Amino acid sequence: MRSTQRIAALTAITAIGIAVIAPTASSQSKDEQAIRALTYQWQRDIAERNLDRIVALHAPDAIVMMSHNPVATGTAAIRGAWDEGLKTPGLDLHWTPTKIEVASPTVATEYGTYTESFDTPNGKGHDAGNYVTIWHKIDGKWRIALDAPVTTMPLPAANAAPMDAADMQITTGTGVTWSDLSVPGFDPGAKIAVLHGNPAGTGDYTLRLQFPAGYRFPVHWHPKGEHLTVVSGTFQLAMGNTADWSTLRNYAPGDFLYLPAEHAHYGGAQGVTVVQLHGEGPFEIKLGPGK
Numbered sequence: 001m002r003s004t005q006r007i008a009a010l011t012a013i014t015a016i017g018i019a020v021i022a023p024t025a026s027s028q029s030k031d032e033q034a035i036r037a038l039t040y041q042w043q044r045d046i047a048e049r050n051l052d053r054i055v056a057l058h059a060p061d062a063i064v065m066m067s068h069n070p071v072a073t074g075t076a077a078i079r080g081a082w083d084e085g086l087k088t089p090g091l092d093l094h095w096t097p098t099k100i101e102v103a104s105p106t107v108a109t110e111y112g113t114y115t116e117s118f119d120t121p122n123g124k125g126h127d128a129g130n131y132v133t134i135w136h137k138i139d140g141k142w143r144i145a146l147d148a149p150v151t152t153m154p155l156p157a158a159n160a161a162p163m164d165a166a167d168m169q170i171t172t173g174t175g176v177t178w179s180d181l182s183v184p185g186f187d188p189g190a191k192i193a194v195l196h197g198n199p200a201g202t203g204d205y206t207l208r209l210q211f212p213a214g215y216r217f218p219v220h221w222h223p224k225g226e227h228l229t230v231v232s233g234t235f236q237l238a239m240g241n242t243a244d245w246s247t248l249r250n251y252a253p254g255d256f257l258y259l260p261a262e263h264a265h266y267g268g269a270q271g272v273t274v275v276q277l278h279g280e281g282p283f284e285i286k287l288g289p290g291k
Contacts, residue, residue, distance in 0.1 A: 032108070036100060054082050055079045059144060060074065064078050065149075066081070084201075089119035089194050095131060096113055098113065107137075110134075112130070113130055115128045124177060128153060130150055131148060169196060178193045185287045195207060195276075199283035200281065202280075205277075205280075206276065207283070210273070211274075213269065214270075217266060218243065221291070226259040228259060228275055230251045234250050234271055235269060236248040236250055262291040
């Protein structure tokens with residue numbers, strides 16, 4: 001009789017334990033799924049260069065610790081860091097969560113690996129590594145409290161010559177890497193290649209633009225002056241706030257043009273055409289009449 005009562009008591013205790021554990025496990029599973037969904041949405045926001053959504057995913061006092069960069073703490077610093085990062089030419093960033101631990105209803109840790117590629121004057125650059133992200137649930141929503149990616153790319157050999165920003169830079173014609181030029185109001189088909197510097201940042205830059213045969217670009221202007229040299233093909237240009245295609249002039253390889261800041265212009269290309277631009281960043285394209 002006592003054995004029967006003991007078995008019944010143990011069965012009841014076990015049932016109570018399962019009843020308590022089951023909702024907790026279910027809740028943890030839902031939180032893990034929610035965090036996994038957020039991390040993939042985060043990657044889509046980066047691909048779309050949606051700075052506001054990226055920043056909103058972070059807690060107000062979040063900390064971001066990027067390799068080879070100062071620690072960014074708080075909304076303003078994180079916005080500045082991501083704003084600069086999204087300007088990286090050809091940025092392509094992906095990461096894969098390998099483990100998500102939900103430690104409590106309001107704290108979780110995500111571990112994983114990442115890969116990154118971007119355009120450089122000498123072709124595609126690459127990075128890869130591991131990361132840890134700590135999530136806090138704030139007002140019922142998971143937010144990033146700490147993001148810390150760490151590169152696993154090897155350091156330069158100890159006997160390698162130190163890098164000097166003043167060293168001569170050489171890019172062969174076959175080493176030029178082209179990317180699609182995507183500008184609102186411009187027809188698709190044009191391409192851009194960055195040869196030197198960062199056109200989106202400050203300092204001097206050199207880039208090339210390639211236009212397909214018959215391409216036309218609309219009236220636009222630039223906040224800073226441009227030094228333009230025709231490399232190949234026939235470049236067409238006219239100055240003015242209203243497009244009059246009959247006024248286009250043709251420029252041949254070797255021809256040089258200086259386009260003053262804030263002066264509107266428009267043009268196109270006869271045949272496949274390549275031009276080279278040099279100036280002081282940031283390089284910006286403003287549609288419409290000049291100032």
